[in-house]
Amino acid sequence: xxxxxxxxxxxLSDEVFDRLRAMMEAGDLTVGDEMPSERELMDRFGVGRPAxxxxxxxxxxxxxxxxxxxxxxRVVQPTAHAILQQMDLPFKLMIxxxxxxxxxxxxxxxxxxxxxxxxxxxxxxxxDKQELRFCLKRQEESLGNAEAFIEADMRLHTRLASxxxxxxxxxxxxxxLGWLRAYHSHVLIWTGKENLTLAEHAEIIExxxxxxxDWAERAMVQHLERSRAVYALRQDxxxx
Numbered sequence: 001x002x003x004x005x006x007x008x009x010x011x012l013s014d015e016v017f018d019r020l021r022a023m024m025e026a027g028d029l030t031v032g033d034e035m036p037s038e039r040e041l042m043d044r045f046g047v048g049r050p051a052x053x054x055x056x057x058x059x060x061x062x063x064x065x066x067x068x069x070x071x072x073x074r075v076v077q078p079t080a081h082a083i084l085q086q087m088d089l090p091f092k093l094m095i096x097x098x099x100x101x102x103x104x105x106x107x108x109x110x111x112x113x114x115x116x117x118x119x120x121x122x123x124x125x126x127x128d129k130q131e132l133r134f135c136l137k138r139q140e141e142s143l144g145n146a147e148a149f150i151e152a153d154m155r156l157h158t159r160l161a162s163x164x165x166x167x168x169x170x171x172x173x174x175x176x177l178g179w180l181r182a183y184h185s186h187v188l189i190w191t192g193k194e195n196l197t198l199a200e201h202a203e204i205i206e207x208x209x210x211x212x213x214d215w216a217e218r219a220m221v222q223h224l225e226r227s228r229a230v231y232a233l234r235q236d237x238x239x240x
């Protein structure tokens with residue numbers, strides 16, 4: 001006798017979602033197209049309005065369609081930023097619940113940002129270099145205001161990632177920094193060491209300006225490892 005294979009009863013909205021997604025995958029609905037009206041979908045699939053609306057909301061939450069009041073929903077191009085936003089809350093909760101996850105995230109950040117520093121040194125245009133200097137200036141002007149200092153710090157690191165011209169890298173940078181900020185902003189700022197942070201940022205930017213990827217990577221790793229070491233020291237002091 002075969003093992004039991006129970007039939008799982010699915011919600012009607014799940015079936016509608018799968019059929020609409022299949023239409024997108026098949027090219028029957030492409031980016032920019034208006035979605036069929038609720039009445040058309042109700043007639044086509046033989047279901048009620050609640051199932052259609054729930055399926056449409058699910059598509060919107062996954063960044064597949066855009067819903068605007070008073071207009072037909074439209075198929076949109078999924079982006080790395082939108083996809084990572086879907087992971088935002090679960091990831092923040094995971095970090096809050098696990099010290100090891102925080103360590104893993106910090107390791108991932110170092111691995112990622114050392115590569116971004118190299119990319120920036122190899123690809124930065126004069127405009128990019130001016131933008132980095134502007135970001136640093138904004139951070140210098142934020143001394144004494146912790147929130148503004150962190151905001152400027154994040155902007156500088158994200159701007160470095162954007163020099164790659166790869167939107168996935170930019171989205172990952174924004175996501176990692178956002179997750180760290182949400183529950184562990186101490187990783188991004190160390191009170192009393194802001195001037196050291198500024199000096200390290202200035203060195204990274206100088207390496208990028210010189211087009212020296214090895215120097216840029218080395219300066220970035222030193223910057224992030226120093227931040228990790230200072231935080232670990234503070235944790236030890238608190239325990240003591």
